[in-house]
Amino acid sequence: MTDSPIRVLLADDEVLLREAVMALLSLEDGIEIVGTAQDGRDAVALVARTRPDVAVLDLEMPRMDGVEAATAIRAAAPGTRVVLLTRHARPAILRRALNAGVSAFVTKATSVKELPSILRQVSRGGRYVDGTVAAAALSESDCPITNREIDVLRESLDGATVRVIAERTHLAPGTVRNYASTAMAKLGAATRVEAARIAWREGWI
Amino acid sequence: MTDSPIRVLLADDEVLLREAVMALLSLEDGIEIVGTAQDGRDAVALVARTRPDVAVLDLEMPRMDGVEAATAIRAAAPGTRVVLLTRHARPAILRRALNAGVSAFVTKATSVKELPSILRQVSRGGRYVDGTVAAAALSESDCPITNREIDVLRESLDGATVRVIAERTHLAPGTVRNYASTAMAKLGAATRVEAARIAWREGWI
């Protein structure tokens, strides 16, 4: 069959990575870069105008992160498939991404050489999930902590006071301490913050 | 003069960025990539073996960060100039880097197109500092906290207990609390951890 080139949009806030990847993809046969953006909001706007076949979005971007942008793009331009690019391979993010209608989940530990085939696969309607992340998500080192414990730990990450966490979660201070305590016990941490960082590292919050 | 190619080593833990930049630099006339590494330790070892003209080091790498690697490289291979690559443009890091004998300080917001000329400049013995970082460093939002306060805050980042911080810093627990307290006052934080995160954000630890 004759290939009409795959039209790709690339969004990443790191100029170096964005330009380098863009240059390499441009060299590839059958792939055409139709635009680049440096944050999620610009990416959504640019997708609306250029209607690319595939939008490659970094997860961590200013103003609007990759998952939010993916949600907006899926709603505004259903014909555009989304590839999410991320630095840290965390199962929780993968779940968020798949719920947002992302077609591929790629980490920055992926070789550039694999990108073109992933883009082609996705543009044909296929899906792709980074192997190590998939394994981690399936091996299901089951998140042992409960939803409210997650809420509390998330608000604990920056070292906030129990009182502040209570306000932010609309809970009583005592309740916050209870959830923090049970989470700490489950995670073997001596402190709210340590528990929060463990949960973060494991991709649970 | 006839150019013998500049021999470059590239160290970054992100495969995607490393390969993409490597590929583009390889296309450049007069630049030869003689090796890549994915952490600081490997980079130091590889520099010792291959003696490149320039080593491009990412700041954030596992096992040994870019500045530590730069120090080791300057000691072991004085003929190799070091270019430090960083995601976040923070004045404190710039100072650390320059003290470590780094020849160039480049952020990942730099265009790939500028890299070759920076590498050439450095290999000729020149220096280069990213403009925005230099400006920020000169505007000198002077770090208000003292050295031991920095030590304590750095160990506070992961939510460790005073007892643990005391052990890690070889200080008495009371002393740790005092330094934490003064730092918190200076930074307007309600918690050790919050102070630590503020100091981190500002590039002071």
Next chain:
DNA sequence: CCGATCCGCTGACAAATGTCATCGGGCAGG
């Protein structure tokens, strides 16, 4: 030499934190 400043430590005290027992309501599964 004399402050000034940072260092490291101690002791004391109020407040915050972590732990435990316990309660009631809601909701799912057997």
Next chain:
DNA sequence: CCTGCCCGATGACATTTGTCAGCGGATCGG
């Protein structure tokens, strides 16, 4: 229906943490 689990909360308790005052020693600039 009963059991179990999560939710949200309270009260009591020991520990930890943050704050303050003060101690000697080192170092540096005037």
